[in-house]
Amino acid sequence: MSETPGLYSSPVLARPGAVAAPQDGPDRGTAWHYGDPLGEQRAAVTTAAVVDRSNRFVIAITGEERLTWLHTISSQHVATLADGASAENLSLDVNGRVEHHMVMTDLDGTTWIDTEADRGPDLLAFLSKMVFWSKAAPRRGSERVVVSLLGPKADSILRAVGAEVPAMPYDALPLDAANPDLGLVRRMPWPTRTDSFDVLVPADRLDEWWAKFVVAGAREAGSWAFEALRVESGRPRLGLDTDDRTIPHEVGWIGGVTEFGAVHLEKGCYRGQETVARVHNLGKPPRRLVLLHLDGSADGRPETGDDITVGGRSVGRIGTVVDHFELGPIALAQIKRAVPVETTLDAGPCAASIDPDSYVLDTAVQAGRAAVDRLRGR
Missing domain, CATH: 2.40.30.110 (Aminomethyltransferase beta-barrel domains)
Structure with a gap:
């Protein structure tokens, strides 16, 4: 994957019928649809669909203090995040405005973060400069890319390709139990009304895994389908549904991990906390x-x-x-x-x-x- 998001082009775009997402949009480099965007949406809520989201920027963080360090510089309570657990998290500016939204999973000694393609380099730069003396090492995790499996038959698709199925939202398991380095499967609470999974697969084997999901019964779907279901579910996307004045309260990101939020209201100090606390305790967004x-x-x-x-x-x-x-x-x-x-x-x-x-x-x-x-x- 290119370091410059605008230059990325997914190998899945070579699949028959793939129509590229608009070049001026956040999903450029991936498929917008495969000829039937409304039918692809229907498949995602009635059977199963696979969506290429490989343009998302992936960051890997190692080091024994990675979680306690992240806890001090972000909005979610992640200091005690268990192995195989996930969370949504934010980085705020000093005035409490949202700069970055990320989904993170800690598994087998590494915290994997994926975020918006155009925001990823800035997030990685921020994390890198905030390490100081902490035992944490953030780097570009370009060896992994994200695809999403959606729909009530998604769990059977995963089993058919040899993967275990996480039981609860934000739970994660290795993609291949015999080879933990291969990638991971994470159950998400959105965008579908039924089952949603993010799968971090090896970047150099994206074509192979995509074909496995399709052969197992998943319908190929583009970002149009994912976005339609995300909007229906009321889940905001940074840079589209937010502007440079947005604070977390305005877009439903308040809440701990068990509340499917991205801002824990009872954790220690972090940048922008004053605004979060003031609005929560004294005012309305x-x-x-x-x-x-x-x-x-x-x-x-x-x-x-x-x-x-x-x-x-x-x-x-x-x-x-x-x-x-x-x-x-x-x-x-x-x-x-x-x-x-x-x-x-x-x-x-x-x-x-x-x-x-x-x-x-x-x-x-x-x-x-x-x-x-x-x-x-x-």
């Missing part, structure tokens, strides 16, 4: 992440970064826009907290409505705010 249903009859679609307006006034920002096989055109969006759920919105050239199931009404008074009010006699 200014925006919320919602699922939008877009008017499919409109002439055109909004693009990521477009304003969402009400009566010409900006109230939010469009994130990922995608066609879903059941829901039609949908999008994730950050909107101002005060916007009511029933509000009709304008998203670029079309009208949009908020999915009420994605709109969490939080009227509780935070503990810190209640304490302040008591002191002031309110």
